[in-house]
Amino acid sequence: MRQHAVVIGGGIGGLTAAVALHQQGRRVTVLERAASLAPVGAGIGLAPNAQRALDVIGLGDRVRELAAWQGDGGMRTPSGRWLCRTDAAAAAERFGGPLVLLHRAVLVDLLRAALPDDAVRTGVTASVADPGDGRRPARVALGADGRELEADLVVAADGIHSGVRRGLFPDHPGPAYSGYTTWRLVVPAPGRPFAPHETWGRGGLWGTQPLKDGRIYAYAMAAAPAGARAPDDERAELLRRFGDWHDPIPEVLAGAAPEAVLRHDVHHLITPLPAFHRGRVALLGDAAHAMQPTLGQGGNQAVEDAVVLAHHVAAGPSPDRALAAYTADRLPRTTALVRKADRTGRLAMLSSRPAVAVRDALVAAVSRLGPGLVLRGFEGIADWSPPTAAYAADREAGPAETGTADVRRRRSTP
Template structure:
């Protein structure tokens, strides 16, 4: 028989590891099955907003992650020529939302999360498939090359093109192309000082943000047909598209080599799932609600999912009820944000830039207010999942 206290997590990314840590701290025996040969993440950096940092507080590492914040000054939104459309204050945002925005390398967060787990919890090189979602009378079963796992709970954190999601909801169309591709890089740019910013053009955008130790996280996006790649290399493609934009973009590109650039088409779930669970299986992160990165909430929502799932691990319908409305609304806002950031025609750019600049001058608080119901989220009320062995009180 399955051990009801066992949880099997399919996928060892940020969402999967956060769920594993939260479930472990709540007293479950956890195994993480990651198909990749190591936990080295695909991606460059992640921006953690106050909502996700509060979720990490549940695990006891929120303050440790907050201490990694590299940029505490002003930032904002610019035009390709360098004109500021808006200026934002990190201090004002932190005061409004109860904490800072922290940008750090994904590998750093992966390492911190993995350190919360007992040795042997994570099994790499372990591709897994759902054999049976289980129900109230039988366990869920997960198949690997080494045999089957029976579990009282299976957590599907297997990404945008989730095989577990397809098995649970075979009639759902799955992830579709969002209409744009992205490039990401983390590179050292010594001696360059700049304010954190995002720059919006017509059919493309660029972001540049300082990290710790003199490194810079930069990303770009552009409207383009799916499946495209540069005829030479992606660094050359970025030079063609962004090399003439304002400083420090040319300096960042000069410090970047072809091997530093990651390119990925963006896919999302245009149609929400009917539920985030079935039987004894729960979906989280991109497997549950893949969204465009334009609000910076994909990873943040995965972290939220994880602690809420641990809180409702014995009642998966409650997990769906807590998460599906919120993640659906945020995913839709991310789609709308992409349309504003990259409208695709010059006339719309002119209207957008005038509106954003006017709003910034006359009612700057409205720009922050748009994130009120995202960044001000709090984890479920006690008892939290993070009750460590030997603790005398619940968080």
């Protein structure tokens, strides 16, 4: 009988894990609480590290085909002055590929299409009734009617406020409010060309990035009390905060419908978990290591988790040893990134004029010394490679033709 893996949560990390486990021959069941897999979100940037993980399951080339490849851009001040310029070709050379951007729905659709039709169940509330151990399977409860599924492996990808995490680690303090809130929107592109940019001001930042379909993905972040909401609508709030910033920000906001603006407070697991597993249950993505969006790595790390988890359960002699190896592999890396994202957030959200002036001067000075110093902050992040050298899209070519170096060479050319 085929081993059964149950994935709780149908987001990007959960679906990537499901595809990776399905490709290993496991029977996979994805349980999603929402009525559909249509993601509540906007764009997602996939750095070379996540693309290499998607190459493992044969979807990297398709993602790069459908995504916009980020061009030259940089960081600006609210007045429009460039603090630093980024060189997309230099970044691709350094990290083995470009940063690409696509709508989350496109990525979800690609992942869903790689699974059997009956693998995904929506509108299902799931919890772990028994995490199992090396001798007995885990049990997953469905809703409140007493139905259960047995599983050789449970992947908990149920988000920042994970119920599975609370059950496995009841003494952990859980996610903390970072002090910041975010807005995201996808709107028609402005009438005039613009360079991709992220703009840092006093207590707030704004980013404008193009999508391949002619629209743009814009995002903003600002310091705010937890739970605060606009007295009228969130588009009006963005206009109050960012409406006098440089072009194309006012034009972007003018083209946004109020209902198209998404707002979410930023919570993160600044206190790391003791482990990413218990029994036969593995935590993944935001459920394991929710981080601020300031490095653009939240979804990327969930994709990494998925292929690393699949690698260890395929290679591990027993579930307990396989999941212990997964924890050992992922917990130090993601803990460091949660902390780095927090430091970056505090730097971006500086609000006093003297502190902002010093920050901007330092960024400009580093930029003048060359793009290498600017890119150095992503060393150890974007240059990560998965623990397996065989890429699903290339397996027929044979081991001699499927090494990471060859994949990087092919990816460096648009």
